[in-house]
Amino acid sequence: MSHNISEYKDVWVFVEHDRGKIEHVSLELLTKGCQLAQDIGCNVCAFAVGDSVEAFSDKLSEYGAEKFYFIENPALREYRTEPYRDSLLHLIEKYKPEIILIGATTLGRDIAGTLATKLDTGLTADTTALDIDFESETKNLLMTRPTFGGNLMAVIYCPDTRPQMSTVRPGVFQAMKNPVNLEKIREEFELLEDKIPKKILEKVESDSDKINLGFYDVIVAGGRGIGKKENIKLLEDLANVLGGTWAVSRKVVQMGWVPYSRQVGQTGQTVHPKIYIAAGISGAIQHLAGMKSSEIIIAINRDPQAPIFDVATYGIVGDAVEILPQLTQIFGKRLKVGGSNEKE
Amino acid sequence: MHSLVFIKQVPDAAQVRVDYHTGTLIREGVPAIINPYDTHAIEAAVQMKDKFGGIVSVLSMGPPMAEEALRKALSMGADKAYLLCDKVFAGSDTWATSYALWAGAQKVIQENGPVDIFWAGKQAIDGDTAQTGPGLATRLDIPLVTCAIKIIEANPEKGYIIVQRLIEGGSETLQVSMPCMITAEKELNDLRFSPLPDLIKAVKSSVQLLNSTNTTIDPAQCGLKNSPTKVKRVFIPSKRERGEILEPSGKEIADVLFEKIEPVLKQMGRV
Ligand SMILES: Cc1cc2nc3c(=O)[nH]c(=O)nc-3n(C[C@H](O)[C@H](O)[C@H](O)COP(=O)(O)OP(=O)(O)OC[C@H]3O[C@@H](n4cnc5c(N)ncnc54)[C@H](O)[C@@H]3O)c2cc1C
Numbered sequence: 001m002s003h004n005i006s007e008y009k010d011v012w013v014f015v016e017h018d019r020g021k022i023e024h025v026s027l028e029l030l031t032k033g034c035q036l037a038q039d040i041g042c043n044v045c046a047f048a049v050g051d052s053v054e055a056f057s058d059k060l061s062e063y064g065a066e067k068f069y070f071i072e073n074p075a076l077r078e079y080r081t082e083p084y085r086d087s088l089l090h091l092i093e094k095y096k097p098e099i100i101l102i103g104a105t106t107l108g109r110d111i112a113g114t115l116a117t118k119l120d121t122g123l124t125a126d127t128t129a130l131d132i133d134f135e136s137e138t139k140n141l142l143m144t145r146p147t148f149g150g151n152l153m154a155v156i157y158c159p160d161t162r163p164q165m166s167t168v169r170p171g172v173f174q175a176m177k178n179p180v181n182l183e184k185i186r187e188e189f190e191l192l193e194d195k196i197p198k199k200i201l202e203k204v205e206s207d208s209d210k211i212n213l214g215f216y217d218v219i220v221a222g223g224r225g226i227g228k229k230e231n232i233k234l235l236e237d238l239a240n241v242l243g244g245t246w247a248v249s250r251k252v253v254q255m256g257w258v259p260y261s262r263q264v265g266q267t268g269q270t271v272h273p274k275i276y277i278a279a280g281i282s283g284a285i286q287h288l289a290g291m292k293s294s295e296i297i298i299a300i301n302r303d304p305q306a307p308i309f310d311v312a313t314y315g316i317v318g319d320a321v322e323i324l325p326q327l328t329q330i331f332g333k334r335l336k337v338g339g340s341n342e343k344e
Numbered sequence: 345m346h347s348l349v350f351i352k353q354v355p356d357a358a359q360v361r362v363d364y365h366t367g368t369l370i371r372e373g374v375p376a377i378i379n380p381y382d383t384h385a386i387e388a389a390v391q392m393k394d395k396f397g398g399i400v401s402v403l404s405m406g407p408p409m410a411e412e413a414l415r416k417a418l419s420m421g422a423d424k425a426y427l428l429c430d431k432v433f434a435g436s437d438t439w440a441t442s443y444a445l446w447a448g449a450q451k452v453i454q455e456n457g458p459v460d461i462f463w464a465g466k467q468a469i470d471g472d473t474a475q476t477g478p479g480l481a482t483r484l485d486i487p488l489v490t491c492a493i494k495i496i497e498a499n500p501e502k503g504y505i506i507v508q509r510l511i512e513g514g515s516e517t518l519q520v521s522m523p524c525m526i527t528a529e530k531e532l533n534d535l536r537f538s539p540l541p542d543l544i545k546a547v548k549s550s551v552q553l554l555n556s557t558n559t560t561i562d563p564a565q566c567g568l569k570n571s572p573t574k575v576k577r578v579f580i581p582s583k584r585e586r587g588e589i590l591e592p593s594g595k596e597i598a599d600v601l602f603e604k605i606e607p608v609l610k611q612m613g614r615v
């Protein structure tokens with residue numbers, strides 16, 4: 001199984017969207033894609049399918065997309081694996097990109113595996129770094145990803161088949177504006193509703209605050225050590241004076257105090273803020289997997305032996321329920337009110 | 345109803361430690377378990393059998409030791425167990441793994457009849473790729489439902505199943521035609537203790553071994569050499585140094601901390 005590599009060109013970024021809005025990770029990948037395209041000497045392009053995606057053109061060109069390949073069809077209004085896959089395949093097989101980047105979201109991971117199998121090419125999941133191997137004649141993409149819950153990093157490449165595909169964790173790369181002229185390429189693709197093996201009966205937004213923790217440069221996180229549901233407020237208050245947001249460990253989610261969308265860790269979100277405050281969090285390996293690469297980690301824990309102190313830049317041994325309000329009060333006095341909220 | 349569950353034996357990732365001197369993972373003494381998500385896939389399949397009759401087959405690819413995982417599945421209520429075990433499979437990436445499992449599934453179908461629902465875990469905790477289920481559905485050419493959290497209704501007669509799955513920020517309920525592939529989240533069900541008769545059955549039953557000679561598997565599509573992705577190198581991420589424990593030196597602890605992080609806060613435009 002090998003492909004004629006020279007036929008493939010350009011870096012393509014999959015545009016994920018929900019209710020008319022582009023997911024932030026797609027913009028992050030455009031920024032990264034621009035850099036990779038520069039390294040290889042090719043174009044960075046966006047591609048999307050949906051019922052009305054042309055409207056994304058302006059935003060995509062603002063973030064550096066030189067071309068936008070898209071298909072519009074009413075059957076693509078909501079995400080369903082099979083029609084999405086077939087229409088995306090149509091674009092990929094016709095234009096043959098060299099690299100495809102997809103956000104490692106639920107949707108992204110659902111579509112990527114099926115696309116790669118159809119394309120008979122390699123796929124690397126959940127990467128946290130992307131580089132070009134200048135030593136290889138074909139300038140292969142080097143995709144670094146954590147395995148074993150973040151204990152081991154593996155550098156993966158895909159030498160003989162194209163496209164080189166990767167899903168990439170949200171929040172790893174920063175989205176930066178880089179306005180360019182964008183060329184639109186519309187393709188038609190026929191889909192018959194009654195040939196689609198799936199119907200969506202209902203959609204529920206379980207968490208009214210669907211939140212991408214990766215957007216924030218300050219995160220105040222709490223674990224079981226904060227004691228009770230009402231004390232989430234303590235996290236929120238401190239996050240507000242710092243211009244950040246709050247998050248929790250899985251224990252707190254399991255206790256039903258807050259929705260899953262706030263969970264950091266191996267089975268929650270991965271974050272890389274400038275400042276991560278862990279209050280009443282023991283520092284289990286699965287939690288560390290989601291926050292270990294934060295620039296500054298501040299741990300507050302009653303137990304001086306808690307493993308969180310092994311990764312903390314600064315540690316405070318004490319009661320989080322007492323210390324959090326003190327921080328809020330003092331920081332509130334010494335900080336500008338309402339710092340900028342988002343990384344972007 | 346015939347269910348086929350793909351299960352993987354994995355080292356208990358929570359117990360894997362790193363040796364920073366040698367730059368390797370310490371796997372000695374780390375128990376091998378059924379991938380936690382897969383146990384919920386097995387339970388879901390057994391619940392289908394309890395409701396509609398039929399059988400549950402389980403299929404794994406791995407070293408001889410993976411037989412243990414398959415026996416565990418039998419004790420949970422599965423009826424037939426198959427292990428794809430051959431040197432030619434070693435080092436397969438997800439593309440090659442889904443090929444071998446697909447070919448193994450053809451053998452299971454040959455012996456036990458057509459499958460109504462294929463089940464897998466959402467992801468394996470050693471590799472965390474979540475790619476094998478989607479790859480299998482694609483090779484089997486059937487619809488895919490990932491991240492299932494609830495089976496709402498199954499109707500084998502009319503040939504559909506209604507499943508609730510997790511999506512970013514919520515959930516959706518899908519009606520899908522069977523046969524289909526479902527990947528399990530842990531919320532899908534609660535695990536039960538194995539009843540004694542099933543424990544006894546698990547000991548007595550045999551696990552059937554499949555390899556490149558007793559199946560139609562093409563060795564040119566398996567293993568390290570034929571996997572499209574290659575590992576260039578592996579490394580242990582640099583260890584964070586244990587930092588500084590702050591003490592309230594006459595000042596409030598909050599002031600001590602503030603002065604420590606003030607430069608960063610300045611840089612971020614917060615001061
Ligand atoms: C497959 C798998 C995936 C997982 N995924 C995740 C994940 O994504 N995210 C995640 O977080 N976990 C995950 N976990 C769970 C993880 O192993 C831990 O159980 C969890 O992180 C512990 O949460 P905790 O630190 O809040 O609670 P605990 O472990 O109960 O720790 C509470 C801590 O608070 C301290 N404390 C108590 N009272 C106070 C007080 N008044 N003031 C200050 N400190 C106090 C205690 O000393 C203790 O260190 C996963 C586990 C598995 C098996």
Ligand SMILES: Nc1ncnc2c1ncn2[C@@H]1O[C@H](COP(=O)(O)O)[C@@H](O)[C@H]1O
Pocket residue numbers: 350351352353379381382403404405406438441445463464465466467468469471472473474475476477
């Ligand atoms: N070697 C294997 N044998 C059987 N099933 C597997 C194997 N590898 C992966 N799977 C199945 O695919 C799921 C996802 O695995 P992964 O893509 O590795 O994250 C697992 O939960 C299993 O159900």
